[in-house]
Amino acid sequence: MSNILNIIGGGMAGSEAAWQAANSGIDVVIHEMRPKVETFAHRTGNLGEMVCSNSFRSDDHEQNAVGLLHWEMMQANGLIMHTAHKHRLPAGGALAVDRDPFAESVTKALKDHPRISVSYEEITELPSDGNWIIATGPLTSGSLAEAIKNETGAEALAFFDAIAPIVYADSIDMDTAWMQSRYDKGETEEERTAYLNCPMTKDQYEGFIDALLAADKTEFKEGETAKYFDGCLPIEVMAERGRETLRFGPMKPVGLTNANDPNNKPYAVVQLRRDNALGTLFNIVGFQTKMKYGAQKDAFKTIPGLENAEFARLGGIHRNTFINSPTLLDEQMRLHSRPNIRFAGQITGVEGYVESAAMGLLAGRMAVAEMTGQALDPVPHTTAMGALVTHITGGADAKTFQPMNVNFGLFPPIDGVKGGRKGRKDRYKAYTDRAKADWNAWLAQKSLDAA
Numbered sequence: 001m002s003n004i005l006n007i008i009g010g011g012m013a014g015s016e017a018a019w020q021a022a023n024s025g026i027d028v029v030i031h032e033m034r035p036k037v038e039t040f041a042h043r044t045g046n047l048g049e050m051v052c053s054n055s056f057r058s059d060d061h062e063q064n065a066v067g068l069l070h071w072e073m074m075q076a077n078g079l080i081m082h083t084a085h086k087h088r089l090p091a092g093g094a095l096a097v098d099r100d101p102f103a104e105s106v107t108k109a110l111k112d113h114p115r116i117s118v119s120y121e122e123i124t125e126l127p128s129d130g131n132w133i134i135a136t137g138p139l140t141s142g143s144l145a146e147a148i149k150n151e152t153g154a155e156a157l158a159f160f161d162a163i164a165p166i167v168y169a170d171s172i173d174m175d176t177a178w179m180q181s182r183y184d185k186g187e188t189e190e191e192r193t194a195y196l197n198c199p200m201t202k203d204q205y206e207g208f209i210d211a212l213l214a215a216d217k218t219e220f221k222e223g224e225t226a227k228y229f230d231g232c233l234p235i236e237v238m239a240e241r242g243r244e245t246l247r248f249g250p251m252k253p254v255g256l257t258n259a260n261d262p263n264n265k266p267y268a269v270v271q272l273r274r275d276n277a278l279g280t281l282f283n284i285v286g287f288q289t290k291m292k293y294g295a296q297k298d299a300f301k302t303i304p305g306l307e308n309a310e311f312a313r314l315g316g317i318h319r320n321t322f323i324n325s326p327t328l329l330d331e332q333m334r335l336h337s338r339p340n341i342r343f344a345g346q347i348t349g350v351e352g353y354v355e356s357a358a359m360g361l362l363a364g365r366m367a368v369a370e371m372t373g374q375a376l377d378p379v380p381h382t383t384a385m386g387a388l389v390t391h392i393t394g395g396a397d398a399k400t401f402q403p404m405n406v407n408f409g410l411f412p413p414i415d416g417v418k419g420g421r422k423g424r425k426d427r428y429k430a431y432t433d434r435a436k437a438d439w440n441a442w443l444a445q446k447s448l449d450a451a
C-alpha cells in the first residue's frame, strides 16, 4: 500500500486532516476542485474558505461545548484553530475572524509545508486503493456524490438535511409530559414508552398555529433549491396548507392517554423521540423548520412541558450532502465496504466549521496511526471530539440520523452533579474539566506530533 495520504477536498476538514498527517511525517496530496470547478457558496480558490458567517462561535472552553472543541483542537496543534486565533476580530465571547486573511493563511501554511502538495482537480470516482479521506463537504460535486451513492445506496446519502429541534431531556417538565408510544406499540416496556408526549388544548393548538404562520422564516440561499420532499415538509409549510394539517399529521392526538390527566383527551399532541443512546437528548418529531431561531424558540416554548426547554440545537433545512455515518462508518471513520477510505467533515453528518475541522483532525490522526502501524485508543467519549465521533459512528439513531452540532447532551452524564437549569454552570464546568484531562491523556498516548 502506498504511504501517501490523499485527501479529497481542501475545506475545513480536509485542510486540518492534511496538517495533522503531514506534521506526523506523512506525505499528503490534497485534491481540491476549486477554483476550476466552483460551488454556489465558495467565492475563492483558497483552502479553508468560510462559506458564510465569519464566526467559529463561542470560544468559552469552560461553559460551552464548541469552545471546548476549540480548546481540544488548540491542544492538538490544530491549523484551523491556531489560524483563527491569529486573525481574530473583536466579537465578545465568540471567535470571529477576518475571513480572507484567515483562508489565505491556511492556504499558505499548507502549500509551504514540505510534506503537502495540492492538486487542483475534481475527483469523480471512489478510489479503489491507497489511503484516502473524503472531505468534500455539504457541496460535494455531483459526480463524486453519484459515485458515493452507488457505493452506499441511495438511502444512505442525503442532499438536504431536515433538522428537527433537539431538546435536553432534563429541561422537559415531566409533570406535564408523559412517556408512551402510540397505541402502546412495542414488544418491550422501553419500546412501549419510547416517545415523550406534550398535550395541547384547542386554544393552545390554535395559538401555536398562529405563531407558526406569523414566524420569521429563513429563505433558501441562492443556488439552493427549495425542493421539499412531502415526507419532510417544514412545519410552518404544513400549517400554511391548513390549520388542521398538523393535527392530522405529526401532532395527531390518537392512540395516546395523558398519564398526568387521563380523563382529559388532548386536542393535539407534540411528540419527542430519543435522539441518542444516552437518552439525554430528544428531537421533536416532524418539526423540521425554516423558521428563524428566535421565532422557533418563541413558538416551541408555548408547547406545554417545553416552557423551560433548553435546545441542544434548533431546526433547519439546508442543502447538505451527508452520509448515514452510523451505518456506513466504523469507529475509525472508515467506510465498512472500503476501509481504505475515511470520511471527514460535514459529509459525515456533523455540522459547522468547527465540528467539520474537528472531524478532519481526528481522521488525519487515525489515518496516520493506521499507516504507521500504531494502535490508537478510541477517542474518549468524555471529550468534545469523542462525544461527536461516538455520536456519528454509533451513538445516533441511524433511522433518523441528521447533522449534529457538538453539545453537552452528547457527553456521558457525571454521577453526583446536579441536573437541570440550576446545576448547569457546575455541570458544564465538570464536563469540560473531565474532557480536558481525558483529551490530554489521549493526545499523550502516541507521539503523533513528531515532525
Ligand SMILES: Cc1cc2nc3c(=O)[nH]c(=O)nc-3n(C[C@H](O)[C@H](O)[C@H](O)COP(=O)(O)OP(=O)(O)OC[C@H]3O[C@@H](n4cnc5c(N)ncnc54)[C@H](O)[C@@H]3O)c2cc1C
Binding pocket: 008, 009, 010, 011, 012, 013, 014, 031, 032, 033, 034, 039, 041, 042, 049, 051, 052, 053, 054, 121, 122, 123, 124, 135, 136, 137, 138, 139, 140, 141, 144, 221, 319, 344, 345, 346, 347, 351, 352, 353, 354, 356, 357
Ligand atoms: C451555504 C452554506 C452556508 C453555511 N454557513 C455556515 C456558517 O455560517 N457557519 C458554519 O459553521 N457552517 C456553515 N456551513 C456549513 C459549512 O459548509 C461547513 O460547516 C464547513 O465548511 C464544512 O467543512 P468541510 O470541510 O466538511 O466542507 P467544505 O469546507 O465545504 O470543504 C469541502 C471542499 O471540497 C471541495 N470538493 C467538493 N467536491 C469535490 C470533488 N469531487 N473533488 C475535489 N474537491 C471537491 C470543495 O470545493 C470544498 O473546498 C454552511 C454551509 C453551506 C452550504
